[in-house]
Amino acid sequence: MTTTAAPPPGKKVNRIGLELVEYKGGKTTLCAGCGHNAISERIVEAFYEMGIEPERVVKLSGIGCSSKSPAYFLGRSHGFNSVHGRMPSVGTGAILANRQLLAIGVSGDGDTGAIGIGQFVHLMRRNLPIVYIIEDNGCYGLTKGQFSPTADLGSRLKTGVVNDLPPIDTCALAIELGATFVARSFSGDKKQLLSILKAAVSHGGTSMIDVLSPCVTFNDHEGSTKSYSYVKDHDEPLGEVSFVPYFDDIEVDYEPGTTKEVEMHDGSKLYLKKVAENYDPTHKGAALRLLRETSERGVYATGVLYVERNRPNLVELLNLVDEPLATLPLERVRPPKAALDEIMESLR
Amino acid sequence: MAPSDVAVHESASEQTTRRITNDFSIQVATVNGSGSQTANLVLLRSIFQMGVPVSGKNLFPSNIAGLPTWFTIRANKDGYIGRKKEIDFLVAMNPETAREDVMTLESGAAVLYDEPLRLDALRDDLVFYAAPFDKLVVPVCPNAKLRKLVRNMIYDGMLAKLLDIDLAEMEKALRKQFGKKAKAAELNRGALQAGWDYAEANFTKRDPLRVERMDKTGGMILIEGNAAAAIGCMMAGVTVVGWYPITPSSSLAESLIAYMREHRVDKETGKATFAILQAEDELAALGIVLGAGWAGARAMTATAGPGISLMAEFAGLGYYTELPAVVFDIQRVGPSTGLPTRTAQGDVLSTAVLSHGDTKQVLLIPSSVGEIYQMAMDAFDLAETLQTPVFVMSDLDLGMNTWMSDPFPYPEGPIHRGKRLDRAKLAELGSFGRYRDVDGDGVPYRTIPLDGLPPYFNRGSGHNPDGKYSERPDDYVNNLDRLARKFETAKTHVPKPEVDDDPEAAIGFIAYGTSHWAALESRDQLRKEAGVRTAYLRVRAYPFTDEVKAFVERYHRVYVIEQNRDAQLRALMRIDLAPELMRNVRSVLHYDGLPIDARSITDSVLAQEAGHDGMTTE
Ligand SMILES: Cc1ncc(C[n+]2csc(CCOP(=O)(O)OP(=O)(O)O)c2C)c(N)n1
């Protein structure tokens, strides 16, 4: 396979010999400057730097500008752009069919918070192994700027309409629902988003990342709490996030005492250098308190907010055979004649 | 009247000279949640074991306990297993409905009733047998708490005596019903005996009904359609199931879970070769199925009308992006909640075009438990061969009622997984385009994740033959035309109708699904009672194959028999057949929630033939 071919000399490649370009997708058709594009770029970098075979990855999405973006990264991976708000179920079916797949789902705040809130809720409960990204711009981009359920109280549409309904905090909701990896970041924070993405990929259960991603066309003006400038000013990182894949042996120079080390599912390590005092990402109550406290101040706490390790994911819970169900040979999925005879006998 | 007295009526006593053997229906009226199901199945099974063709239909309320329920057993020496309209023997155990149940009987019918109900005062043209069930149960079952459950077995014992059912066969049926629960079996055996003893000591046989041994059920099985479908799915090698509970489909998924746990879990490792997930709703259920199908698994769901409505958007995605999926629709009555525990064929039209835009879905329509077993397997083959959702249109009557059948044959031969690209084919084609019509049959090649072949991006938005995003008018038209071509190809794969021609007949019947059984019987009634000959075509799939058109052309008048108000299958025929042809096509419609019966068809057809405009049977 091409992934194992020796790279031409002089080209920069990752640990499986692939160049960055192998992780790119089609040319984006989103607006120039759209936060979603920046997220796609980070996804490309994360998978490249982690040396993941693109063929192992499946990209899933619902409907929206955000949900279009899987066409713009990982062109060597299969993709499934489904229907509005229903990507979680499609992802569930795909992963159950083939447990060896590495799933990344991209949704929008409307796709997740409105039409898809039901499927989102149950995805968080199930702990399906998937990286689930909400590209959160507080509005419906694709249908031209209506409010979404994450629009902040008091935020204003270009037309002057004010949102007077409280927003859904998808991170707090995910934590409440039993999600096992919950993070928030900002499309403009390259370093933090990249680290979070890598940690999310290593998690092995549902990794939910809410990425604030300004819509430059409909929601990037004064008065919008999800505009580029607002988020930049009101982003309160929990600390520096650093991620070390299990195959790297880089020394990390975080000082003990101020650094929290979280070992991921596959043995890789997530380091959180603290700014906030006493913040423990493995403590549910603390995470929820932090989210409430920061949102009351109009601030977004960013970073890895919550991690629960060692909870079995859905594939483990269902105790599936090791091989993908999709490709089991007939003799393993059709019981022998004796079994049918036995059933028939019981019905006589 | 002394409690052991039997009501004797002059007019009824005249009938004792007549004998009606192996041709009657028994209806047991009870309250649901009272444990009558076991007694009813024991009764059904004992007649079956005596070699007499039987069928059992449970008419139950949408409620857990306390509302009336009726179980009807039909024994018929000629093998008619559709519903019989008239009740010949009523077992009246429900005070709520007893009066009305008795009042609706035809003259001459027999009634076994719980003595305090005093039903014998209601009519003088019936045969009454009264028994003090509450008294009889006390010595049989010292534990007062269990009496309610054991009480019903007493009427089985009485019926055994009255109808000449071999008590040993009843005991055998009882042992089968209780399986390993020996204590419960013993308690019920006592009740059976008590009923028999009471009947022997107190009843004088005054009705003409009798069961006599035959040899028409040897080697056969008794099963519900939902269990039969589940066995078919397991044999088809299903691996991923998403479902959401809804009557009357739940027992399909639940039997499947039970069978799969038994036969598809590795005995050593405890690991499963399947994933069955109860989804949050039917949208998610079909989403799971499509996601799994896209990734290469054989996946299915089971639902009923309300679930079908919710699945509409995903059904269109499946059609348009060409993904395999198997959906069982166990149809029930109604728009909205309707009558959730009654039967209908009311989803045929909406499912054939399920979703928005120009969508056409493939339907398989089974009539029997044996056929739904086979069609479950066919559905998976078809879904992968055609790369499209396939809907198996069952109904409550087939799904939840008890039917006899020959044992199901073990599937020999391979399964068909459709056009999967492989290296050789890729080399031959040079390159891969997901929606290219390489073979001219409208069915493209596909790849699945991790198969080492070129990936594609599955999208519900407009796409060109290479699967790339496209809003070009010509791409859209070409794609839709290819999908239409594929639907033509489907005609060569779906099961053909079953046709019984009669060159001397002017009339043709078209029926499908469970209407088949009443249609068959009505044909015989028409021939024997009115000298009217009929030809017959049983539709087994949509798209229709050419046989349907040819059949309509061959006969002067064609009656399409269906269990819905709007003549839904006939409406589908209108799409395919010329208006001149359709002018000769009439309808027999039945939509009261009860399974269609032969008498209603016969009456409707005779009325229409006589020039009346009685288009419906009710
Ligand atoms: C069933 C259904 N209803 C409505 C739509 C129209 N629609 C398309 S995208 C969208 C909103 C997308 O908003 P969001 O998820 O926030 O994504 P964004 O475009 O902002 O990235 C809507 C309502 C649809 N495609 N399907």
Ligand code: SF4
């Ligand atoms: S409309 Fe907004 S969300 Fe959509 S592509 Fe443009 S900037 Fe991005």
